[in-house]
Amino acid sequence: MRAVNQPVRKKDAMSLVTGKPVYMDDVINHENCLIVKVLRSPHANAIVESVQKAAAEKVPGIEAIYTWEDVPGQRFTMAGQTYPEPSPYDRLILDRHVRYIGDPVAIVAGDSEKAVDKALKILKVNYQVLEPLLDFRAAKDNKILVHPEDSWKSLCPVGADNQRNLCASGESGDGDIEAVLADCDIVVENTYHTKACQQAMMETFRTYCSIDAYGRLNVLSSTQIVFHVRRILSNALGIPKSMIRVAKPRIGGGFGAKQSVVAEVFPAFVTWMTKKPSRMIYTRRESQIASSPRHEMEVSVRIGAMKDGRIRGIDVYTLSNTGAYGEHGPTTVGLSGHKSIPLYGTPEAHRFRYDVVYTNVMSAGAYRGYGATQGIFAVESAVNELAAKLNMDPVVLREKNMVREGQIMPAYYGEKTNSCALDRCVERAKQMIGWDNKYPCRDMGNGKVRSVGMAMAMQGSGISGVDVGSATIKMNEEGYYTMIIGAADMGTGCDTILAQMAAECLDCPVDAITVFGADTDASPYDSGSYASSTTYVTGKAVEKACEKLREKILAKGAELLNCGPGEAEFDGERVFCAATGDSVDLKTIGTSAMNGNRTALEVTETNSSPVSPPPFMCGMAEIEQDKETGQVELVDYVAVVDCGTVVNPNLARVQTEGGIAQGIGMALFENIQYSDKGHLFENTLMQYKIPTRLDVGKIRVEFESSYEPTGPFGAKSIGEIVINTPSPAIAQAVYNATGHWFRELPITAEKIAMALADD
Amino acid sequence: MKVTVTVNGRKIQEEIDADLLLIDFLRNHGCMSVKRGCDTSNCGLCTVMLDGKPVLSCSVLTARADGHKVETLEGLQAEAEEFGAFIADQGAEQCGFCNPGFMMNALALFRENPEPDVEEIKEYLAGNLCRCSGYEGQLRGILNFLAWKKEGRP
Ligand code: FES
Ligand code: FES
Numbered sequence: 001m002r003a004v005n006q007p008v009r010k011k012d013a014m015s016l017v018t019g020k021p022v023y024m025d026d027v028i029n030h031e032n033c034l035i036v037k038v039l040r041s042p043h044a045n046a047i048v049e050s051v052q053k054a055a056a057e058k059v060p061g062i063e064a065i066y067t068w069e070d071v072p073g074q075r076f077t078m079a080g081q082t083y084p085e086p087s088p089y090d091r092l093i094l095d096r097h098v099r100y101i102g103d104p105v106a107i108v109a110g111d112s113e114k115a116v117d118k119a120l121k122i123l124k125v126n127y128q129v130l131e132p133l134l135d136f137r138a139a140k141d142n143k144i145l146v147h148p149e150d151s152w153k154s155l156c157p158v159g160a161d162n163q164r165n166l167c168a169s170g171e172s173g174d175g176d177i178e179a180v181l182a183d184c185d186i187v188v189e190n191t192y193h194t195k196a197c198q199q200a201m202m203e204t205f206r207t208y209c210s211i212d213a214y215g216r217l218n219v220l221s222s223t224q225i226v227f228h229v230r231r232i233l234s235n236a237l238g239i240p241k242s243m244i245r246v247a248k249p250r251i252g253g254g255f256g257a258k259q260s261v262v263a264e265v266f267p268a269f270v271t272w273m274t275k276k277p278s279r280m281i282y283t284r285r286e287s288q289i290a291s292s293p294r295h296e297m298e299v300s301v302r303i304g305a306m307k308d309g310r311i312r313g314i315d316v317y318t319l320s321n322t323g324a325y326g327e328h329g330p331t332t333v334g335l336s337g338h339k340s341i342p343l344y345g346t347p348e349a350h351r352f353r354y355d356v357v358y359t360n361v362m363s364a365g366a367y368r369g370y371g372a373t374q375g376i377f378a379v380e381s382a383v384n385e386l387a388a389k390l391n392m393d394p395v396v397l398r399e400k401n402m403v404r405e406g407q408i409m410p411a412y413y414g415e416k417t418n419s420c421a422l423d424r425c426v427e428r429a430k431q432m433i434g435w436d437n438k439y440p441c442r443d444m445g446n447g448k449v450r451s452v453g454m455a456m457a458m459q460g461s462g463i464s465g466v467d468v469g470s471a472t473i474k475m476n477e478e479g480y481y482t483m484i485i486g487a488a489d490m491g492t493g494c495d496t497i498l499a500q501m502a503a504e505c506l507d508c509p510v511d512a513i514t515v516f517g518a519d520t521d522a523s524p525y526d527s528g529s530y531a532s533s534t535t536y537v538t539g540k541a542v543e544k545a546c547e548k549l550r551e552k553i554l555a556k557g558a559e560l561l562n563c564g565p566g567e568a569e570f571d572g573e574r575v576f577c578a579a580t581g582d583s584v585d586l587k588t589i590g591t592s593a594m595n596g597n598r599t600a601l602e603v604t605e606t607n608s609s610p611v612s613p614p615p616f617m618c619g620m621a622e623i624e625q626d627k628e629t630g631q632v633e634l635v636d637y638v639a640v641v642d643c644g645t646v647v648n649p650n651l652a653r654v655q656t657e658g659g660i661a662q663g664i665g666m667a668l669f670e671n672i673q674y675s676d677k678g679h680l681f682e683n684t685l686m687q688y689k690i691p692t693r694l695d696v697g698k699i700r701v702e703f704e705s706s707y708e709p710t711g712p713f714g715a716k717s718i719g720e721i722v723i724n725t726p727s728p729a730i731a732q733a734v735y736n737a738t739g740h741w742f743r744e745l746p747i748t749a750e751k752i753a754m755a756l757a758d759d
Numbered sequence: 760m761k762v763t764v765t766v767n768g769r770k771i772q773e774e775i776d777a778d779l780l781l782i783d784f785l786r787n788h789g790c791m792s793v794k795r796g797c798d799t800s801n802c803g804l805c806t807v808m809l810d811g812k813p814v815l816s817c818s819v820l821t822a823r824a825d826g827h828k829v830e831t832l833e834g835l836q837a838e839a840e841e842f843g844a845f846i847a848d849q850g851a852e853q854c855g856f857c858n859p860g861f862m863m864n865a866l867a868l869f870r871e872n873p874e875p876d877v878e879e880i881k882e883y884l885a886g887n888l889c890r891c892s893g894y895e896g897q898l899r900g901i902l903n904f905l906a907w908k909k910e911g912r913p
Contacts, residue, residue, distance in 0.1 A: 007848075007850070009847050009848060009850070010847065010850060010852065012855070013843075013846075013847035013850075013852050014840065014843060014844070014847055015855075016847075016852040016854075016855025016858050017839060017840075017842075017843025017844075017846050017847055017852050017855070017858050017862060018792075018832065018836055018839040018840055018843055018862075019791075019792025019831075019832035019833065019839065019858065019859035019862065020791075020792070021791035021792070022855075023794075023856065025791075026791040199890075200890055201854070201856075201890055201891075202794070202796045202802065202804060202854065202856040202857045202888065202889070202890050202891075203794075203796070203854070203856045204796075250854075250855065251854060252794075252854050252855070252856030253853075253854040253856060253890055253891055254854075255890070283798055284796065284797040284798050284799070285798060490854060491853040491854025491855060491856075491891050492853070493850065493853075648850070650848075650849060650850035650896075651850045653850070653896070654849065654850045654851055654853060654891075654892055654893070654895075654896045656893075657892060657893030657894075657895045657896060658853065658890070658891045658892050658893040659893070660893055661892075661893035661894065662890070662893075684797065684798065684799040684801070685796075685797040685799055685801040685802060685888070686799040686801055690888060690890060692885050692886075692888060693881050693884060693885060693887075693889075693894040693897075693898070694881055694882070694885050696893060696894060696895075698895075699893055699895050
């Protein structure tokens with residue numbers, strides 16, 4: 001293949017490395033643009049009794065101040081999901097009932113930052129302070145209701161009930177789990193706790209709004225989901241979708257954070273009311289305290305096995321904390337079971353139960369891995385604990401039980417693994433790290449122990465039967481192509497990856513394809529870039545569109561050659577007539593399509609997949625454990641990934657390295673702690689420690705490709721799976737060094753040192 | 760107060776508020792490469808050169824640059840292209856939001872220490888956070904660039 005599977009440079013690469021102005025705040029007109037900020041609640045649960053805004057309104061330069069009385073009264077969700085959204089409609093732009101420290105109370109717009117800050121300072125709010133519900137373990141059926149209101153509404157049957165603090169609840173399974181576990185030689189049972197980690201993309205949330213020549217609301221936002229933003233704003237503002245246009249510039253990272261509407265509603269409301277341009281840029285602090293982080297989960301696992309290591313039953317119960325609002329609550333929890341249990345092929349029985357509860361902390365959202373990360377930490381840790389109990393090498397235990405190609409996965413909606421190289425991934429990772437020489441540990445004789453740990457992981461490729469990907473491809477004069485997409489390149493390189501696929505189909509250089517996206521007025525419909533969908537779902541749409549365009553080019557060329565289309569051939573550069581030997585080049589075809597032409601050399605195709613083929617991987621960590629201080633140093637991390645055909649080896653590698661670094665952060669450093677009043681301590685990058693380049697050791701990545709028959713050129717996804725292995729692999733390495741299992745993340749040096757001191 | 764700052768070789772004289780941060784002054788003057796990633800001097804995205812030395816422009820008052828020379832990536836385009844091509848060849852630029860600060864500090868490193876080893880590179884750039892790349896691709900790009908330079912550039 002000449003374009004697919006090549007390490008092509010990203011189309012925007014040189015602009016990015018030379019610092020060109022391509023992000024939201026670089027490209028807008030700052031003149032006469034209102035600055036929008038919000039006043040945030042200092043209470044975790046309170047009713048706004050009154051807001052005295054007269055004095056603040058008098059601050060010179062203040063344009064408007066809005067409170068709950070000024071905004072529409074219909075509830076909506078900020079989750080970027082396909083309608084009808086599983087996430088409940090539990091939000092207002094501003095609510096009289098504020099439900100976490102940071103919940104917006106008032107919107108202030110003014111012509112300078114100083115004016116707005118001053119107005120925020122002198123706004124007076126009287127609150128009726130209520131007792132907050134902060135313990136998610138006590139939330140279900142608690143007497144404190146986070147959403148007591150009658151206007152709360154759930155659109156889908158996800159087991160939600162606001163009178164019980166339930167955002168979702170459910171159960172699925174196969175076989176008689178209790179009977180199978182009772183019959184096992186050994187049952188391992190433990191509970192694992194992961195925190196509400198922040199995506200911490202370097203560009204915080206931000207949106208610019210203006211009114212166009214047609215009186216429509218134009219939104220330029222750093223978002224992964226332009227079409228969902230259009231619907232959400234329409235719901236929030238109570239205006240028709242036809243009055244809204246949403247586009248995205250380059251995005252400074254997303255990782256799922258920007259799969260929810262976070263900043264958009266506030267400037268959109270201001271601009272719609274004032275008809276003036278406005279912008280909102282979240283500070284890092286706001287991004288930490290009032291955004292869309294990972295769902296905190298407590299996952300209880302029971303695994304039953306025989307002495308020979310045969311796993312017979314897996315039982316998972318997940319308690320997920322959605323916080324004050326339900327964005328992505330009902331769906332993230334599903335992955336904690338559906339993308340962890342199926343790693344073990346076909347146990348005789350499995351069961352997966354869950355509750356998702358409301359509490360008075362920041363609402364959660366979508367973060368790379370989307371529940372699978374939490375579930376895999378739990379299930380993979382439990383399997384590692386099982387290996388220890390059986391006194392069996394965890395790699396051997398995996399070899400006996402892991403899912404293989406061609407198996408039906410009962411816990412994965414009964415789907416079959418058409419492509420699965422997990423066995424090869426484990427084998428290769430083992431060789432790369434030198435597992436047999438290093439497992440379980442080696443005392444280095446200087447107070448330090450080197451040890452290893454491992455984990456497997458899977459994810460999906462898009463949401464089966466739901467996600468829609470589309471592409472428009474058109475030929476222009478001179479024979480170059482324009483591809484228009486609604487998927488969002490957030491640094492992942494999907495503009496380039498999709499262009500590689502188009503170039504492969506059209507037999508042309510990648511440079512002959514220009515990419516435009518994403519803009520709700522111009523792009524064909526696409527659910528957006530999330531759920532590891534773009535390469536797999538939109539990629540297939542690109543393939544389909546290009547095939548059709550080839551036919552059109554062929555027909556046009558044949559027409560120019562006076563040749564029947566059946567006798568003509570197209571090689572990417574010219575159309576040939578077999579009978580006469582005449583040919584016409586692309587440039588001529590493109591140019592003649594602009595002169596007396598009656599067929600558009602343009603095709604739009606849409607794709608959705610009934611299945612979501614999982615990518616698989618294996619990660620192995622080698623750490624150096626300080627027995628005194630508890631300090632863990634990453635020495636080596638190897639990852640071997642099966643993402644089907646690797647469309648762009650460079651970009652897939654960097655995705656993997658980046659996901660692993662984030663996973664290392666989650667495993668060791670990134671903590672989220674609340675005070676007994678509901679105040680979040682880790683509210684800056686000073687307290688919330690994301691890894692630096694000194695913290696990640698050496699990360700080595702290889703690919704063991706399978707071929708996914710339903711994917712474009714055999715490809716599956718890669719964006720999310722890569723964050724899933726570090727937590728369980730590092731936890732096992734720490735156990736191998738210290739003899740202690742740490743079942744709560746992050747596994748900080750303090751926690752380890754304390755456990756060692758108790759020995 | 761009135762300040763005179765030379766930005767990328769161009770002298771700017773202006774009346775400013777005493778509390779104006781250098782990052783905002785630079786962005787007001789079209790240096791959009793200068794990015795803000797935090798409010799606690801932790802991310803390194805805002806790195807610029809003040810009299811040839813890298814500083815965090817979010818933590819420097821414009822007044823302190825009065826009478827001094829400031830360079831941003833806009834003023835170092837040739838160097839940025841030359842070195843940046845090696846980052847691009849790894850696909851390590853990813854979302855790109857951290858790139859300008861990273862490029863500035865890397866260029867500062869190369870000026871100070873033309874042949875750094877891996878540990879020196881990591882130490883020097885430790886304050887430049889990147890959430891996308893996992894840092895390995897950036898390191899490969901730097902090493903390839905250094906090797907290319909050593910072999911005798913054209
Ligand atoms: S903006 Fe983060 S260090 Fe300057
Ligand atoms: S490339 Fe996105 S933060 Fe570094």
